[in-house]
Amino acid sequence: MLYFILRRAVFAVVLLLAVSLCTYVLFSALPSDPAALTCGKNCTTEVIERNRVRLGYDKPILEQYGLFMEGIVKGRTYGPGEAAVHCPAPALGYSFKRHQCVTALISRSLPVTISVSVGAFVLWMLLGVGLGVLAALKRGRWQDRVATGFSVIGISLPTFFVALLAVLIFTVWWPVLDFPSYTGILANPWKWAKALVLPWSTLAVVSASTYVRMTRNGVIEVMSEEFVRLGLAKGVRRPVLIVKYVLRAALVPIVTIAGLDFAALLGGAVITESVFNLPGVGKLAIEAVVDSDLPVLVATTLVAAAFIVLANAVVDVCYGFLDPRVREG
Amino acid sequence: MTDTPLLRVSDLCVSFRTPDGVVRAVDSVSFDVHAGETVGIVGESGSGKSVTANALMRLNFGAQVSTTGSILLDGVDLGSLSEEEMRLRRGRDIAMVFQDPLSALNPFYSVGDQVAEAYRVHHPKARRPEVRDVVVESLGRVGIPEPIKRMQSFPHEFSGGMRQRIVIAMALVNSPRLLIADEPTTALDVTVQAQILELIQRIQQESGTAVLLITHDLGVIAETTERVIVMYGGRVVEEASVESVFEQPTHPYTLGLLGSVRSLDLAGRGSLRAIPGSPPSLIHLPTGCAFRPRCRFELGEGSPCGTTVPTLSVAGHSRSACHLDVTERERLIAGVDG
């Protein structure tokens, strides 16, 4: 087992390195001139050339990449002479648009995204799996129809629509909640939760729908398995049967998919964060797109990719724990 | 054997409502099983034998199922019990062994846990050491080597034969009065089959459990059972001691079944004779005798074979459901290559 974990870990690291190189090269290969994207009102060729040198875009791509990787390990200094700024390791770059070390920007945004993701995840799993189980157990009856109907609506509604509607309804037209903004959990837990209720709910409504369907179908399938019948034949009580036999089997694939979905969310729920004014990684990324802030873009892409790679590795390892049949040796 | 049978099934009917129509899986089935007896139910796929078995444990449920008739276990009508009362009997008074042990065992829990569960369900106050001892003893009894070590293993880590032993262990852990074995050897190798059957027999002798063995394999019937019930098209067509059935079948279907089994005694002589035609659709059963379309002794146009369902009546040492006169039957059957 240990060998398996070790192997997965090494593979994950190799994959991350490959992703970082790809990301870097990809961004450098963009048709638009990154130096030209950075100039403000004075945009002469002179200024563009000066910016190109200042930002290091005049160096060949692989050298830029090398410096970038070096920065992650050793930290890096940006800017000339007395005005130099040092970003400590792991330095993911310096955002000249926002005048901050990118690592600092991301480490500031991450708690926000984590707050949003964890809460939304818990809510949508409870809602999705709960409704799915209900629909499966009451198959064909009104509970099933309501749950499935809700799921269809949830899948059809685009996130931004739900989000905007939620904000307009609950903070402007019928103001029961404060305007969305983020407070740290340590600063004021009550305020933190109150501010996140809407984003959590929005994400839950949108994401739970897929899980309602998946759970419903999974449970129905498992319920017709032989071992469930055997459990019944042993005299096991129905609630125990449902949890120990049906759910235990049906949830394995769902949990693994949920793990990956959660990891994707950690990369930043762009739309939700933007509409609800939550300064998380997703909002950081979209602002970087608008501002053509390449260092931030590269870094957020890498962070998102890292989460996915990590989640894949974790899920792979966990699957062995979850399903005994898959264990090696 | 005592006078009141352990199990008395009377006029059991089970039908399923499907989008294509009503499936009459079990039609007016009646039989008894006495304490300590080994009874076999034999028939083709679709003859209704598994549904009958499930009906005994009330495992057929759902809005589409309709079950009528009476099932008396130790004099108690199982059909009249509440779900909770029935649940208490499952695994304690009646237990079941399924066909495919790999899919019958829960892949997520160790075999020790599953056997323990079978015990704990009916002994909720049992303490851990006691349960553990029971599990070890059960596994040992069915022939699992090193039970203490192996009780922590998972079902997929065992061979087919071992798995079936574990299923049997689970079924017997509470010393049920009746064990229903639904095709217990069908999924196993021939050599393993023998071992399992031998195990069932041994345990039955040791504990006095009645066994209802359901199979399509006449060889299994011959080896293990005392009495045989032959089912066709959801109905019982013949019922007799195992010797009578094999030596002197009194139903054309039984005869056909035997004819399609190549006896080792008839070395090299003749060929396997299959019964022409195929089993009836349980949705659209033919009127009258269900076997009529395939029966070589059919009485022909206008006879009761085509209009009336035959009922079980005594014929020699057995009871069978056929419109033919008994003596006529004996003569015809004897005339056929036997």
Added chain:
Amino acid sequence: MKKHSAALGVLVGGAIALAACGGTSKSSDVGTTTTVGSASDSGHVLAFAEETGGVSATNEGIVEGGTLNILDYNSGASNLDPQRIYTGADLALLGSTVLRTLTSYKMAPGKDGTSLVADLATDTGTASADAKTWTFTLRDGITFEDGSPITCADIQYGVSRTWAHDVTADDGPLYATQYLDVPEDYPGPFTATAEQEAAFSKGVECRDPKTIVFHLKLSVSDFNYTVSLLAFGPVPKAADTGDKYTLRPMSSGPFKIETYDEGKALVMVRNDKWSQASDPVRTPHLDRIVWHFGLAEAIIDERMIADQGDDQAAITYAGLASQSLQTVFSGDQYADRRTDGYNGFVSYTIMNLKTVNCLAIRKAIWLAIDREAIRTAVGGPFTGTFASGFINPRLAVDFAEATLPEGLNADGTANTEAAKALMAQAKDDPKCASAYKLATETGLRFDHGASEAWTKVISIWIDSLKAVGIKLIDNPIEPKDLFAAFSSNPGDMMRGGWAPDWNNASTVIPPLFIKDGGSAYGNFWDDPDYPGFVERVNAALVEVDRAKQASMWKALNQWLVDQVWSIPGSYTRAQFLVGSKVRNAYNWYPCGWYAVGNIGLAA
């Protein structure tokens, strides 16, 4: 000296003013003000009645104290570093709160607000006879937020930072490098050697701690307006944090920055080291200003309309989106909270005088375009008024309604008949032969920025000109490549936009029409009248008498309109809505946004 609008010149409402601040000491008429839609004599362009905000622009009911909220959808402030600020809104905000300069403008509504006044200096500066040497004396009692006095060295240091391109990234105006007599190779204070610093100090000289002397390379008669740009403001060397200074500059004004939670909010509080006695320009009322970032655009307008809770004490950084205009401007419900005014931009179509060297054809084009249809397609009258020249009405002193060509319809519709007549005239004129062939057969190539708005209107352009026999070839160009394309490969017609850097037409006519002026593209120098034009422009540039200078600009504007070297497009407009408790919030003409530091709140 370049500043362009890369977008379509007619900006949809919501644009941020990009003008710097400028003005004169005399007020004058903006011109006839009639409401949009009413007719006037042919030849007179309609101005419109600016909505100045009703009660919200006055002091009615104002109380001292309170917190003002600024709602902004941007992710943060673009820059707070004085040498790096260049947008009108930022100049207005920071200049009225945190960053003082040598000179400033009177903080008053309307034309009054275009008067140049002394801020850190004792007066608006003394010029040498040739306007190449400018001297300012610093006041007493001026300090930074830590109590340290502001001296000439601080101004010198601040100005020198404009040369540090590595750090400032050329975000701010570059006039210092263009005007001041400083060696070309001066690299800025972060990397300069002692010798280079010494050379710099000769160009920006500190005679004594209170006297600063600017030595210019050329004559600039309105240099005292140039130094109103925050880029000429003081920075204490000890507090300079390089690239990071733009997150937390030192204050010299009535407010200072308390916190800047990037991406979230910037909070300003009162600077207790600032004294009213040393500052004749600013009259602060507020205790606190909170600039909120990252709000969803769609939500901001809804909140301002709903006007609840803290939003009653709020203003918005950007103007109203076009979909909100219907609600806000119907009826009188919002009359005391809404403004509709010029945002400082003029759009125009540059004519290539090398290829379209025929006045009749240029006039014909102007008359033929259905300007009304174009304006409707991009959002209607709220987006702007038809321009009568190149000087925006907010340049109050230099502005005058020019007399427009005969036949130009006041309501903006095409005058196809008159245009055809002009074309017929051109046909017969041998001097117009090549231009005529180009226009009618080959086709005129029309270079402009590619955008969604343009795809809507280009067909109107093509059809309008087709109706008079002119062929138009559409050539959309990526906005960021636009001006590079104009200089290297000019089309026959090129669309651009401009807003002045300070309130003097010297930041309009020379940049747009003088060769190498910054945004001059139409090969005007090929026109035989060019040398005479240049002489007149140069004369205006050295004219120290402001009133005289203004009349020269007006005359030059009229001449340009008559020559149709460029076809004026629109004076663009922006609309804003403020909270119901906001007071003293008016369109400060020099910058096109509020002098936020002077805003107050009613109870």
